[in-house]
Amino acid sequence: MNLLKEAQDWSDLFSPESASRKKSVMQAMHGILTQPGIRSLGPGAPSTEYFPFYAMNLEVGSTNAFATVGKEIPKSTTTIHAGKHDSFSGLSTYDLAIALQYGLGTGSAQLVQFMTDHVKMVHNPPYRNWKCILSAGTTSAFEIVLKMLAKSGDYLLVEQHTYTTVFETGLPLGIKFAQVRMDKDGLIPNDLDDILTNWDETTRGSRKPSLLYTIPTGQNPCGITQPLTRRQEIYRVAQKHNLFIVEDDPYYYIQLGLYKTASHATEPPTSVEDYVKTLVPSYLSIDIDGRVLRMDSFSKIIAPGARMGWVTASEQVIERMVRAHEVSVQNPSGFSQIAVFKLLHDGWGHLGFVQWLAHLRGEYTKRRDVLFEACELFLPREICGWVPSTAGFFAWISVDWTKHHKAGWISSLQIEKAIHSAAIDAGTLVVPGSWFLPDEGQSGMDKVFFRMTYAAASTDDIREAIKRFGAALRRVFHSQSQGKLGQADSGYQLQKL
Amino acid sequence: MNLLKEAQDWSDLFSPESASRKKSVMQAMHGILTQPGIRSLGPGAPSTEYFPFYAMNLEVGSTNAFATVGKEIPKSTTTIHAGKHDSFSGLSTYDLAIALQYGLGTGSAQLVQFMTDHVKMVHNPPYRNWKCILSAGTTSAFEIVLKMLAKSGDYLLVEQHTYTTVFETGLPLGIKFAQVRMDKDGLIPNDLDDILTNWDETTRGSRKPSLLYTIPTGQNPCGITQPLTRRQEIYRVAQKHNLFIVEDDPYYYIQLGLYKTASHATEPPTSVEDYVKTLVPSYLSIDIDGRVLRMDSFSKIIAPGARMGWVTASEQVIERMVRAHEVSVQNPSGFSQIAVFKLLHDGWGHLGFVQWLAHLRGEYTKRRDVLFEACELFLPREICGWVPSTAGFFAWISVDWTKHHKAGWISSLQIEKAIHSAAIDAGTLVVPGSWFLPDEGQSGMDKVFFRMTYAAASTDDIREAIKRFGAALRRVFHSQSQGKLGQADSGYQLQKL
Numbered sequence: 001m002n003l004l005k006e007a008q009d010w011s012d013l014f015s016p017e018s019a020s021r022k023k024s025v026m027q028a029m030h031g032i033l034t035q036p037g038i039r040s041l042g043p044g045a046p047s048t049e050y051f052p053f054y055a056m057n058l059e060v061g062s063t064n065a066f067a068t069v070g071k072e073i074p075k076s077t078t079t080i081h082a083g084k085h086d087s088f089s090g091l092s093t094y095d096l097a098i099a100l101q102y103g104l105g106t107g108s109a110q111l112v113q114f115m116t117d118h119v120k121m122v123h124n125p126p127y128r129n130w131k132c133i134l135s136a137g138t139t140s141a142f143e144i145v146l147k148m149l150a151k152s153g154d155y156l157l158v159e160q161h162t163y164t165t166v167f168e169t170g171l172p173l174g175i176k177f178a179q180v181r182m183d184k185d186g187l188i189p190n191d192l193d194d195i196l197t198n199w200d201e202t203t204r205g206s207r208k209p210s211l212l213y214t215i216p217t218g219q220n221p222c223g224i225t226q227p228l229t230r231r232q233e234i235y236r237v238a239q240k241h242n243l244f245i246v247e248d249d250p251y252y253y254i255q256l257g258l259y260k261t262a263s264h265a266t267e268p269p270t271s272v273e274d275y276v277k278t279l280v281p282s283y284l285s286i287d288i289d290g291r292v293l294r295m296d297s298f299s300k301i302i303a304p305g306a307r308m309g310w311v312t313a314s315e316q317v318i319e320r321m322v323r324a325h326e327v328s329v330q331n332p333s334g335f336s337q338i339a340v341f342k343l344l345h346d347g348w349g350h351l352g353f354v355q356w357l358a359h360l361r362g363e364y365t366k367r368r369d370v371l372f373e374a375c376e377l378f379l380p381r382e383i384c385g386w387v388p389s390t391a392g393f394f395a396w397i398s399v400d401w402t403k404h405h406k407a408g409w410i411s412s413l414q415i416e417k418a419i420h421s422a423a424i425d426a427g428t429l430v431v432p433g434s435w436f437l438p439d440e441g442q443s444g445m446d447k448v449f450f451r452m453t454y455a456a457a458s459t460d461d462i463r464e465a466i467k468r469f470g471a472a473l474r475r476v477f478h479s480q481s482q483g484k485l486g487q488a489d490s491g492y493q494l495q496k497l
Numbered sequence: 498m499n500l501l502k503e504a505q506d507w508s509d510l511f512s513p514e515s516a517s518r519k520k521s522v523m524q525a526m527h528g529i530l531t532q533p534g535i536r537s538l539g540p541g542a543p544s545t546e547y548f549p550f551y552a553m554n555l556e557v558g559s560t561n562a563f564a565t566v567g568k569e570i571p572k573s574t575t576t577i578h579a580g581k582h583d584s585f586s587g588l589s590t591y592d593l594a595i596a597l598q599y600g601l602g603t604g605s606a607q608l609v610q611f612m613t614d615h616v617k618m619v620h621n622p623p624y625r626n627w628k629c630i631l632s633a634g635t636t637s638a639f640e641i642v643l644k645m646l647a648k649s650g651d652y653l654l655v656e657q658h659t660y661t662t663v664f665e666t667g668l669p670l671g672i673k674f675a676q677v678r679m680d681k682d683g684l685i686p687n688d689l690d691d692i693l694t695n696w697d698e699t700t701r702g703s704r705k706p707s708l709l710y711t712i713p714t715g716q717n718p719c720g721i722t723q724p725l726t727r728r729q730e731i732y733r734v735a736q737k738h739n740l741f742i743v744e745d746d747p748y749y750y751i752q753l754g755l756y757k758t759a760s761h762a763t764e765p766p767t768s769v770e771d772y773v774k775t776l777v778p779s780y781l782s783i784d785i786d787g788r789v790l791r792m793d794s795f796s797k798i799i800a801p802g803a804r805m806g807w808v809t810a811s812e813q814v815i816e817r818m819v820r821a822h823e824v825s826v827q828n829p830s831g832f833s834q835i836a837v838f839k840l841l842h843d844g845w846g847h848l849g850f851v852q853w854l855a856h857l858r859g860e861y862t863k864r865r866d867v868l869f870e871a872c873e874l875f876l877p878r879e880i881c882g883w884v885p886s887t888a889g890f891f892a893w894i895s896v897d898w899t900k901h902h903k904a905g906w907i908s909s910l911q912i913e914k915a916i917h918s919a920a921i922d923a924g925t926l927v928v929p930g931s932w933f934l935p936d937e938g939q940s941g942m943d944k945v946f947f948r949m950t951y952a953a954a955s956t957d958d959i960r961e962a963i964k965r966f967g968a969a970l971r972r973v974f975h976s977q978s979q980g981k982l983g984q985a986d987s988g989y990q991l992q993k994l
Contacts, residue, residue, distance in 0.1 A: 136804075
């Protein structure tokens with residue numbers, strides 16, 4: 001007997017646009033199509049005989065190549081195959097003819113099933129009627145979810161600094177942003193509670209927010225990962241104020257080892273269970289009310305070009321999202337779906353998949369270490385601060401702009417701009433913290449930050465880029481502050497670049 | 498010297514949502530990234546070394562197989578290859594590493610260039626600053642375009658009956674529909690002119706429409722193709738009232754041969770030019786003002802699962818669409834892009850592509866003939882009417898509901914429903930005409946129609962389905978009208994099915 005509750009009813013939350021969407025009449029025909037003996041002259045789908053693709057063979061990473069994390073082994077690949085009519089011939093449940101035909105707004109049943117099994121193993125959501133569907137990437141999913149759960153004039157609760165696309169999507173839709181302060185463990189529950197408890201519709205110009213957007217793991221841009229206790233506290237505040245939580249978690253599987261531990265070579269997991277134990281639990285995994293919509297992405301763990309992710313939430317919320325899919329993206333590309341299905345289902349299996357994820361963790365741990373070691377070596381500690389990230393792609397460096405000799409005369413934003421430009425002149429591209437604020441820092445900033453990624457540059461380039469960024473910082477502060485930041489930092493010699 | 502004009506200024510047309518979209522700050526970094534000597538710690542894209550795909554080999558239809566239309570030749574395929582770093586090794590301009598990385602809101606430069614060349618050859622737009630980008634399928638493109646060019650309360654001008662997704666997308670957004678009557682050549686220019694000339698804001702409850710949506714070739718659901726003269730007349734009305742035209746043309750390449758001509762076997766084109774001469778010119782090809790946004794789709798000519806199409810319009814309109822892409826689909830799947838690029842660019846080339854299109858035309862011409870021949874054989878002419886379609890996927894059958902003995906007591910919509918149900922009971926799925934009306938026929942219908950497609954069913958199934966539909970029609974009219982529609986039709990004997 002299943003003792004879990006059903007999800008709470010969220011129908012009041014849907015925007016008028018979302019609530020008024022009806023089932024597509026063409027989709028409604030699917031029920032009739034499955035009746036025995038029916039000949040269809042209905043939906044205008046082309047015959048699969050006119051798809052000019054007969055087979056797809058993909059050379060992919062073999063589990064041999066990464067099931068031994070950190071050990072030097074030769075790269076090895078294996079070939080996975082998808083034929084046009086494999087399901088007809090009994091070779092597979094999924095083939096090119098199915099993948100390349102029109103599909104359902106949920107994504108294909110085969111890949112949805114694989115991801116649902118994965119979600120069950122990793123998150124095991126503690127309520128009864130959750131569902132998982134495929135998105136056409138998290139950028140698409142977020143846009144759909146925002147329009148589904150908010151309307152013009154509504155506030156979205158977000159972390160103090162957050163992912164630029166959130167503003168870029170929301171502002172043109174008339175969405176406003178209520179920023180929640182963060183500490184070293186991320187979003188502060190008391191601040192969230194205060195904002196909601198003291199919400200004044202008149203001064204705010206809009207009703208109390210019902211939607212929280214958070215990036216709980218390796219937050220973009222701050223690199224912070226909320227510990228489980230923090231997540232539990234935030235969930236309790238959400239219960240108190242009946243908030244719905246959008247958990248955007250593209251870096252969930254990029255949970256890194258401790259900074260500068262003896263070795264990055266940890267043994268690969270020998271079971272999915274073992275692997276899951278090493279991860280901070282998600283909001284989805286503590287969501288007894290069905291108040292979480294979780295967005296996962298293949299972009300950071302398979303490839304961004306797949307333009308595919310998966311979304312997990314209660315049935316009723318997923319149903320509204322499927323309706324939105326039917327009149328927009330429909331579903332992710334069939335080429336993406338079959339490539340990823342063949343890789344995960346036919347190629348790797350669930351264990352191979354998490355071994356790959358553990359392998360990636362090892363790789364990004366090494367990269368993270370290189371970047372923060374370079375920070376220790378090359379950045380002027382008198383004005384710079386950082387905490388090594390324990391997940392994700394990003395380092396978040398604070399710069400004490402009050403030590404600039406013009407501080408007070410020129411704004412923090414102007415100093416940030418000067419550093420950014422000087423860094424580019426020196427040959428390093430970093431991202432100013434103001435870009436992660438809804439007003440881009442126009443109304444003032446207490447602190448100056450820069451986001452840096454270790455995701456893609458080579459080890460040498462990471463070191464050189466940080467070295468040059470340090471030099472640029474010194475130049476901006478030094479030239480205008482008469483040598484206040486001298487030559488004495490970590491053995492670093494200021495030199496012509 | 499280029500004597501063509503620039504496109505007219507359409508900036509007044511953009512919705513507040515669209516007009517307020519700013520360039521993505523992350524996209525803005527691309528300019529800096531291309532500066533020599535820059536090391537990037539900026540955009541958080543993963544390293545391509547972590548994409549677990551090393552090569553893709555696709556077995557595709559060879560031009561040998563279809564360059565001889567209608568002749569019996571063995572199926573032949575050829576293998577096209579995409580490696581991970583082909584562009585690095587100089588093997589190709591486009592490879593898996595590029596395709597599977599984050600991309601631009603336009604789609605990849607390589608495939609955009611191929612499609613731009615194709616558009617130039619096929620449509621040669623007669624103004625200076627047109628552009629072509631990739632969409633994530635026309636359903637996605639239409640949703641974006643509608644939000645870009647209309648806002649809640651606005652009217653969209655559409656054909657009397659039109660594609661269901663148009664309503665399903667528009668109604669939840671608060672879009673209203675002004676239906677323009679059609680004759681055998683499609684949308685009637687005088688009716689369009691009358692609607693606009695006599696537009697009364699008070700009775701209509703909204704400003705005069707500025708947007709016309711039309712499916713000019715093989716219209717869905719009516720199967721009608723507007724001749725060039727009709728398009729020119731409509732374009733002149735659009736100029737008179739300064740309308741912007743959305744040309745949705747997924748069936749453009751499915752322009753069929755004459756009904757029941759001696760042979761479907763026509764010689765394949767030996768040049769792109771020869772092929773283009775056989776097509777009715779598009780709105781884009783007569784668009785001297787830049788007032789047309791044209792949506793093309795790979796769904797009917799390559800595969801729907803690619804979830805990809807292309808859009809052509811003036812630079813300014815395309816620029817707004819790219820901004821919308823950046824916060825939604827981003828771009829079509831990289832798997833789709835590289836598969837289609839490799840097929841069209843490396844595999845077929847421009848001539849091979851149009852030979853494939855000519856081959857498809859031959860195939861759909863045969864299918865069309867089978868369906869209409871079956872209509873002649875099996876449908877009761879006393880109550881049914883049709884004109885063989887000259888393009889697209891659909892037959893549009895009118896049923897004279899006034900001959901039903903309860904006509905006048907029950908509505909046309911009820912009679913339509915009875916026929917639809919009887920057809921399903923008899924084993925044939927067709928689509929009721931009311932589904933293609935914004936109110937689904939609730940406010941009454943002069944005529945009863947059914948849409949049927951010959952796109953996918955086998956020849957035998959098409960015949961059997963039409964036969965059963967004919968029987969269902971007779972049953973609905975016969976049983977209630979005492980044998981009015983007897984056994985005398987085209988030698989057809991009513992029998993137990």
